[in-house]
Amino acid sequence: xxxxxxxxxxxxxxxxxxxxxxxxxxxxxxxxxxxxxxxxxxxxxxxxxxxxxxxxxxxxxxxxxxxxxxxxxxxxxxxxxxxxxxxxxxxxxxxxxxxxxxxxxxxxxxxxxxxxxxxxxxxxxxxxxxxxxxxxxxxxxxxxxxxxxxxxxxxxxxxxxxxxxxxxxxxxxxxxxxxxxxxxxxxxxxxxxxxxxxxxxxxxxxxxxxxxxxxxxxxxxxxxxxxxxxxxxxxxxxxxxxxxxxxxxxxxxxxxxxxxxxxxxxxxxxxxxxxxxxxxxxxxxxxxxxxxxxxxxxxxxxxxxxxxxxxxxxxxxxxxxxxxxxxxxxxxxxxxxxxxxxxxxxxxxxxxxxxxxxxxxxxxxxxxxxxxxxxxxxxxxxxxxxxxxxxxxxxxxxxxxxxxxxxxxxxxxxxxxxxxxxxxxxxxxxxxxxxxxxxxxxxxxxxxxxxxxxxxxxxxxxxxxxxxxxxxxxxxxxxxxxxxxxxxxxxxxxxxxxxxxxxxxxxxxxxxxxxxxxxxxxxxxxxxxxxxxxxxxxxxxxxxxxxxxxxxxxxxxxxxxxxxxxxxxxxxxxxxxxxxxxxxxxxxxxxxxxxxxxxxxxxxxxxxxxxx
Amino acid sequence: xxxxxxxxxxxxxxxxxxxxxxxxxxxxxxxxxxxxxxxxxxxxxxxxxxxxxxxxxxxxxxxxxxxxxxxxxxxxxxxxxxxxxxxxxxxxxxxxxxxxxxxxxxxxxxxxxxxxxxxxxxxxxxxxxxxxxxxxxxxxxxxxxxxxxxxxxxxxxxxxxxxxxxxxxxxxxxxxxxxxxxxxxxxxxxxxxxxxxxxxxxxxxxxxxxxxxxxxxxxxxxxxxxxxxxxxxxxxxxxxxxxxxxxxxxxxxxxxxxxxxxxxxxxxxxxxxxxxxxxxxxxxxxxxxxxxxxxxxxxxxxxxxxxxxxxxxxxxxxxxxxxxxxxxxxxxxxxxxxxxxxxxxxxxxxxxxxxxxxxxxxxxxxxxxxxxxxxx
Numbered sequence: 005x006x007x008x009x010x011x012x013x014x015x016x017x018x019x020x021x022x023x024x025x026x027x028x029x030x031x032x033x034x035x036x037x038x039x040x041x042x043x044x045x046x047x048x049x050x051x052x053x054x055x056x057x058x059x060x061x062x063x064x065x066x067x068x069x070x071x072x073x074x075x076x077x078x079x080x081x082x083x084x085x086x087x088x089x090x091x092x093x094x095x096x097x098x099x100x101x102x103x104x105x106x107x108x109x110x111x112x113x114x115x116x117x118x119x120x121x122x123x124x125x126x127x128x129x130x131x132x133x134x135x136x137x138x139x140x141x142x143x144x145x146x147x148x149x150x151x152x153x154x155x156x157x158x159x160x161x162x163x164x165x166x167x168x169x170x171x172x173x174x175x176x177x178x179x180x181x182x183x184x185x186x187x188x189x190x191x192x193x194x195x196x197x198x199x200x201x202x203x204x205x206x207x208x209x210x211x212x213x214x215x216x217x218x219x220x221x222x223x224x225x226x227x228x229x230x231x232x233x234x235x236x237x238x239x240x241x242x243x244x245x246x247x248x249x250x251x252x253x254x255x256x257x258x259x260x261x262x263x264x265x266x267x268x269x270x271x272x273x274x275x276x277x278x279x280x281x282x283x284x285x286x287x288x289x290x291x292x293x294x295x296x297x298x299x300x301x302x303x304x305x306x307x308x309x310x311x312x313x314x315x316x317x318x319x320x321x322x323x324x325x326x327x328x329x330x331x332x333x334x335x336x337x338x339x340x341x342x343x344x345x346x347x348x349x350x351x352x353x354x355x356x357x358x359x360x361x362x363x364x365x366x367x368x369x370x371x372x373x374x375x376x377x378x379x380x381x382x383x384x385x386x387x388x389x390x391x392x393x394x395x396x397x398x399x400x401x402x403x404x405x406x407x408x409x410x411x412x413x414x415x416x417x418x419x420x421x422x423x424x425x426x427x428x429x430x431x432x433x434x435x436x437x438x439x440x441x442x443x444x445x446x447x448x449x450x451x452x453x454x455x456x457x458x459x460x461x462x463x464x465x466x467x468x469x470x471x472x473x474x475x476x477x478x479x480x481x482x483x484x485x486x487x488x489x490x491x492x493x494x495x496x497x498x499x500x501x502x503x504x505x506x507x508x509x510x511x512x513x514x515x516x517x518x519x520x521x522x523x524x525x526x527x528x529x530x531x532x533x534x535x536x537x538x539x540x541x542x543x544x545x546x547x548x549x550x551x552x553x554x555x556x557x558x559x560x561x562x563x564x565x566x567x568x569x570x571x572x573x574x575x576x577x578x579x580x581x582x583x584x585x586x587x588x589x590x591x592x593x594x595x596x597x598x599x600x601x602x603x604x605x606x607x608x609x610x611x612x613x614x615x616x
Numbered sequence: 617x618x619x620x621x622x623x624x625x626x627x628x629x630x631x632x633x634x635x636x637x638x639x640x641x642x643x644x645x646x647x648x649x650x651x652x653x654x655x656x657x658x659x660x661x662x663x664x665x666x667x668x669x670x671x672x673x674x675x676x677x678x679x680x681x682x683x684x685x686x687x688x689x690x691x692x693x694x695x696x697x698x699x700x701x702x703x704x705x706x707x708x709x710x711x712x713x714x715x716x717x718x719x720x721x722x723x724x725x726x727x728x729x730x731x732x733x734x735x736x737x738x739x740x741x742x743x744x745x746x747x748x749x750x751x752x753x754x755x756x757x758x759x760x761x762x763x764x765x766x767x768x769x770x771x772x773x774x775x776x777x778x779x780x781x782x783x784x785x786x787x788x789x790x791x792x793x794x795x796x797x798x799x800x801x802x803x804x805x806x807x808x809x810x811x812x813x814x815x816x817x818x819x820x821x822x823x824x825x826x827x828x829x830x831x832x833x834x835x836x837x838x839x840x841x842x843x844x845x846x847x848x849x850x851x852x853x854x855x856x857x858x859x860x861x862x863x864x865x866x867x868x869x870x871x872x873x874x875x876x877x878x879x880x881x882x883x884x885x886x887x888x889x890x891x892x893x894x895x896x897x898x899x900x901x902x903x904x905x906x907x908x909x910x911x912x913x914x915x916x917x918x919x920x921x922x923x924x925x926x927x928x929x930x931x932x933x934x935x936x937x938x939x940x941x942x943x944x945x946x947x948x949x950x951x952x953x954x955x956x957x958x959x960x961x962x963x964x965x966x967x968x969x970x971x972x973x974x975x976x977x978x979x980x981x982x983x984x985x986x987x988x989x990x991x992x
Contacts, residue, residue, distance in 0.1 A: 017758045020803040021928055025920050028800070028932065032912060032939050036905055039943065042950050046860040047898040054860025 066227055067201030070220030071166065073247035075180055075210060077256040078282070078485065083180045084211065086166040090147055092139040096127055098159030105157065106138075112153055113146055115139065135163065141299070168204065168298045172256060174291030175263055178319040179254060179421070179483065181209020182294035198222050207297070208319075210250065210483060213422050217487050220247030248487040248494070253282025261610050262588075263287045265603040269590040270314050271570075272321040274466035275607055278473050278582045281480045281499070283419070285586070285607060286463075288320040323425045325459040326589055329545030330387045330596070331574045332408075332454030334472065334514050336395060337380050339407040341510040345398045348513045351377045354390035360397070360445055367393050367449050370546070384517035385527050387544060389453050396452025401443055404451055405431040410504045411468040412478070413460055419481045420497050427464055430457035455548055462587050465574055470585035473541070473576035475511050476504035479585070515541050519579050528597040529573065532605030540608060541582075542575030544596030568592040573600035577608045584611050640689040640985040642918070648911040649977060652962035653678050655904070660965055662870045663884040663891040670884065674965055681974035688978030692986050696979060697751055697926045703740075704748035704771075710737035711778040738787045739972045741775045743979070745791050746937070749798040750929035758925065759803030768799055783828050786944070786958035793940045797933035801919075835954045851887065852951050859893040859950060866897030884965040886957060889949040908942050908961075915977075918984045927983045934976045941973075 046054065075084035092113075099105050106120055115138070123138045139146065142162070150162065168183045170176075183204040186194065190205055199205075201222060206212035223244035262273035266289045275285035292309055296302070309317055318324070340346040356374030357366040369375065369389040375382070383391035396404060409415070414429025428434075430451060432443040450456035460468075463481065470479035484496035518541035520526075522533040528544040547570040571593030576585040586604040593599035636643055656678075657671055664670035714737055749768050756764050772795030780788040800809070824832065858872065872894045883891050893901050915935030922928040941961040947953035949960075959969045 013757065017803075017925065020759060021801065021932075022920060024801045024803060025916050025932060028936060029913070029916060032909070032936075035939075035943055036909060038952075039905065039946050039950065040902065042952055043859070043893070043898055043901050046856060046950060047863055047893065047901070050860045051863040054857050055863065057857045058861035 065224050068223035068225055068241070068244045069201045070222055070244035071246040072168065072183070072204075072220065073218040073249040073487075073489075075218075075250045075252065077252055077254045077259075078284075079255065079257075080251075081256050082171060083176055083252065083254075083256065085169050085171065087169040088164045089140070089167045090142040091137040091163050091165065092142060092146075092150065093135040093137045093161060093163045094123075094127075095135050095159045095161075105160065109138070109157070109160070112149055113139065135161075137163070170294045172260075173293045173295065174316075175260055176254070176256060176286075177209075177291040177294045178288045178321065179209055179252075179286040180294070181211035181213075182207055182297045183211050184297050185300060204298070208423070209421060210252070213420055214248075214250055214484065214487075218247040218250065221245035246490065248489045250487055250496075251485045252483050253277065253280070253284065253485045253496075254286060254483060255284045255611070258607060258611055259285050259287050262603065262607050263289055263291070265606045266590060269571075269593050269599070270320070271588070271590040271593070272324055272462040273586065273588050273603060273607065274321050274462045275584055275586045275611070276466050276470045276479060276481055278470045278479055278576065278585050281470075281482055281501070282485060283481050283483050284584065284611065286321050286483070288318070288322075288324070290314050290316040292316040319423070320589070320591075321462045322419075322421055323423060324461055324589070325425060325427055326462070326570055326572070327456070327458055327547040328413075328454040328460045328465060329547035329570070329572050330389075330454055331465060331543050331545035331572050331587075332452075332458070333384055333387065333392055334518055334543050335408060335411060335468065336392055336399075336404070336452050337384055337517070338472070338506070338510060338514045339399055339403060340380075340395045341513065342407065342506065343399060343403050345403075346380070346395055348380045351379050352383070352391050352394050353377050354388050356390070358390045358393040358449065360449070363446070365446065367446070380513065381517040381520060382526075384514070384543065385520045385524055387528055392452040393449040396448050397445065399448075399452075401430070401432055401448045401451065404448065405429060408458075411471055412464055413458070413468060417463055417467050417481050418499060419463060420483050424463070425461055427461050428457060428459040454545060462589050465572070465587035465589075466585055469574040469576055469587060470582075471504070472511070472514070473582035473585050475508065476506040478502045478504065515579060518543055518575075522575070522601075529575075529601035531597070532601050536609065538578035538612065539580065540575055540577040540605070541579040542573060542601065542604065544601060545572030545574070546570070546594070546596050547572060549592070568594050571596045571599040573597075573604045575601070575604045575608060577612060584608055637985075639686055640981060641686065642689075642914075642981045642984050645911065645914050645918075645977060645981060648907065648914065649962065649974070651907060652911070655907075656963045658869065659888060659892050659895070659963060660884055662872060662895060663888050664965065666870070670965060677966075677970055681971045684971060685974040685978035685981070688975055689981035689985065691982055693927050693979070693983045696747060696930070696982070697754075700744070700747040700751035700926075704744040707737055707741040707744045708775055708778070710735075711741060711775060713737070715778060715781060736968050738775075738779045738782065738784060738791070739968050741779070742787065742791055742794060742937070742972050743934075743976055745772060745775055746794040746798050746930055746933040749795045750926050750933065753798060753802045753929060754924070754926040759805060760799065765799070765804065765808065768795070772796065780826075784957065786956040789944065789956060790937060790940060790958065794933055794937040797936035797940075798929045800936070801929050801932040851955060855887055855890040855949050856951050858890040862894040862897045864898045866893075866895050866900055869895055871895050886945065886955075886959055886964065887949055888964050889946055889960050892963070893950075905942075908939075912939050915980055918980050921987070922983050923987055931980050931983050934980055938973070938976070 072086055074082060074086070077083055092109075094105070096102060106123075109115060110117075110120060119138065123136065127136050142150075147162065150157075154160075170180060170182065172180075184207045185203060186199065186205045191199075194202075194205065198219070198221070202219065206215040206218065211218065221244060223242045225238050225241040227238050258275065262275070262285045266273065266287070269289065271289055273285050273287045274283065276282070277284055296305060341348065354369060354375040354377070356372055357368045359366055367389075370387070374390065375386055375388040378386065378388050378391055380391075382388070408429055414427055416424045416426045418424075430447070435441055435443050435447075435457075447456055451458055467479055467481055470481075471477070478501045480499035480501055482497045482499060486496055487494045519539050521544065522529050522540045522542045524530065527533070529542050532542075533540060549567050549569055569592070571588075571590040573588045573596045574586065576582045584607075586607050588600040588604045590599045590603065633643060636646060657674065660670055660674055661667075748771055752768060752771065753760055753764060760768065772792060776788050776792045776795075779791060824835075827835070861867075872891050892904065896903075912935050915938065916932060919928050919931035919935060922931050938961060941958060944953060944956065944958045945960045945964075948955050948958070959966055961973055962970060
């Protein structure tokens with residue numbers, strides 16, 4: 005026998021192992037006996053108790069649905085509310101002669117035959133004591149008629165439900181959004197306990213982004229029921245907690261001004277309060293009436309919205325991608341100053357076109373004869389393309405990308421709305437990765453005038469403008485200012501700003517030029533600068549929808565409306581103490597100065613008049 | 617000659633018996649598993665709302681699981697021993713991979729998407745953990761000394777904590793007990809066992825601290841189901857009503873009213889025992905428990921007949937883990953244990969657990985059918 009460890013002693017190990025097998029079997033048997041004892045307790049001792057609970061379902065738990073929070077604009081005007089909807093409901097069990105009752109009701113309320121038929125079908129699927137609707141969404145006339153005869157109709161009554169209503173209809177449809185019936189996919193996502201009893205959920209816009217806050221907390225009641233599961237009495241009740249009411253930064257009157265000013269143009273207007281980042285206007289035209297979506301929009305109506313070539317369901321302010329056109333020029337000019345690529349007074353000659361060395365292609369200016377010798381102020385005021393071709397060529401795409409990226413181009417603004425698009429700010433790396441091609445110098449030129457690959461949302465343009473007005477302190481847009489429940493008021497997101505380091509002198513050179521766009525004789529938006537006691541700084545833009553061939557002439561009257569250029573305008577005011585920044589896009593509007601600038605002008609003037 | 621090594625098996629004369637033996641299938645265990653699978657179909661048909669589709673899907677999984685069992689039964693147990701450490705290491709690596717992937721993509725992730733199917737590393741680790749511990753302890757003299765105990769505990773804790781982090785408390789519990797099972801059968805002294813139980817009790821507040829919100833809710837709900845009658849507590853209350861109302865003889869097959877009326881949630885997965893108890897009563901429950909005990913007894917017998925330490929430890933631990941499965945699931949359904957996501961083995965609807973379980977039985981069969989004859 006070995007005397008030291010560790011040497012295996014097989015006999016001892018065997019004995020030990022068998023002991024353990026026995027021990028395990030004993031433990032397993034004991035624990036199984038425990039299970040059996042519990043089963044006996046439940047199935048023999050407690051059988052009668054549980055059997056009666058199962059048979060009678062004596063206590064049923066029903067959810068109590070919370071009231072959805074209301075959505076207000078910044079001045080307390082209601083954007084989404086819960087309004088009562090009345091329905092005529094019958095309890096078959098309490099009606100002795102159903103056919104007679106229906107016949108009499110049909111005469112009094114002029115109910116069409118189809119509704120009677122569908123009621124009969126629905127009734128057969130339900131228990132006799134369940135209240136089943138015959139008419140929904142009754143109008144005042146129908147309510148009054150029934151009220152008179154009600155005593156003669158035992159078992160028939162008016163029931164009230166709350167349904168979501170959007171008083172402003174299409175005006176704020178994209179930003180407020182709407183609620184609709186919970187569909188199968190949402191059923192999997194939503195928390196089961198909280199939505200037991202809920203029928204609707206936010207689908208788009210604020211209604212969707214703030215679903216949790218708006219929905220509230222579901223309560224429940226224990227209700228004693230009898231054999232047929234009919235309610236007898238409420239035993240206990242935990243009240244539901246209503247959802248939070250949201251106060252938006254949006255100004256619905258200003259939104260109306262912007263929306264109406266777009267008139268027949270498709271497009272978007274975004275205005276931001278520069279001091280806070282709160283979004284004042286978030287208009288996308290055309291909108292749509294969200295109210296039919298709440299009760300269930302008909303298939304035909306939905307198809308019509310989907311098929312419309314104006315795309316009313318498309319949120320242009322949040323998701324529309326447009327080339328920024330000449331509205332990018334103030335930012336390019338600022339980049340030129342910051343990177344020391346040019347000085348503000350340096351003049352460049354504009355013959356009406358620009359050619360890269362050794363390339364025959366002519367990059368043309370919008371003015372055929374050219375602008376002559378222009379400095380930075382003149383180049384911005386008159387929107388000289390050649391000046392910016394040359395400046396962009398000097399800066400190079402890498403500097404352009406780095407600088408524009410700081411102003412939020414090519415990335416989401418992080419606004420509290422779902423579905424935001426990040427747009428596209430082209431770079432050498434992007435082109436290599438996506439197109440497997442090198443970056444061409446010509447592409448740098450057109451990036452300098454906001455054409456080519458660059459695509460921005462109206463929200464991004466407004467944000468970049470606000471940041472410029474704020475002298476590099478970034479403005480972070482948001483929509484919800486505060487959330488108010490019965491117990492507490494919570495602030496909205498209010499994201500913290502970042503600082504873009506900029507020389508104050510450079511910024512004011514650019515802003516001065518933007519003031520001249522609106523207030524000087526040669527400015528492209530001089531029409532909106534009159535009769536105001538403050539200054540507006542702005543920049544017009546025109547985004548090409550299609551390319552004009554070399555040597556061809558663009559004639560706006562001779563071409564199809566849908567191919568006409570988009571009109572853009574960015575602005576902020578007052579120039580010396582900026583309060584509001586606006587971005588306007590009027591699709592196929594032609595010229596930024598004549599179409600988009602007046603829309604921004606109306607919004608700015610109304611806001612600053614109201615503010616006084 | 618192969619046939620000589622089979623003399624100790626009992627010998628059904630039929631062709632099927634011969635075939636099964638050729639396939640390295642242990643016949644008593646095979647019969648038990650087939651009975652359980654059959655029972656699963658019977659009760660699933662009722663619990664799943666009498667849908668044939670559910671049965672077809674389950675049949676496909678059971679078929680796959682039996683196939684895997686047959687394959688593993690064929691492998692010489694020496695190979696399991698040889699690759700124990702590698703397989704365990706691979707399992708832990710995959711667990712870390714899903715954890716990292718889960719953190720890159722939002723939310724919890726338990727599986728790896730291999731394109732054609734989804735693979736849960738936590739299932740694989742249920743078997744490789746006892747393999748690893750058995751391999752490690754079999755290298756040393758038994759009973760294990762303090763140093764080996766320490767190393768083994770560490771080896772068990774790594775996958776357990778990784779799975780608990782996913783978070784999948786039920787599987788973590790099973791992995792931990794499969795490892796602990798090996799230690800127990802290796803002869804861990806009773807004093808140590810008591811000490812571990814005491815330590816665990818003392819650690820409870822710390823474990824509580826690391827639990828996720830919903831895991832805490834489950835424990836609280838278990839302690840007081842009435843506190844949340846709409847949510848978690850609802851399961852336990854309704855499950856007790858279903859079981860209690862079944863009585864001694866039950867309401868008969870398809871006679872369950874609780875699941876029929878949708879009172880009982882998860883009635884085909886984790887709470888299927890409640891439907892079984894409601895329809896087949898106390899007698900049915902006793903029958904099912906006896907079937908489980910017979911399967912476990914056969915597994916323990918196989919372990920006792922195994923010829924080397926590794927095989928013994930692995931076989932007994934697999935048998936023990938199977939019991940933990942049964943006990944934790946039934947315990948939670950009848951309201952004596954908190955609700956953790958553990959299915960009723962061989963009966964519940966769902967793919968991954970049955971495949972792993974039968975893989976384990978495949979290993980047991982391999983251990984039993986590859987023995988060398990001892991000279992007497």
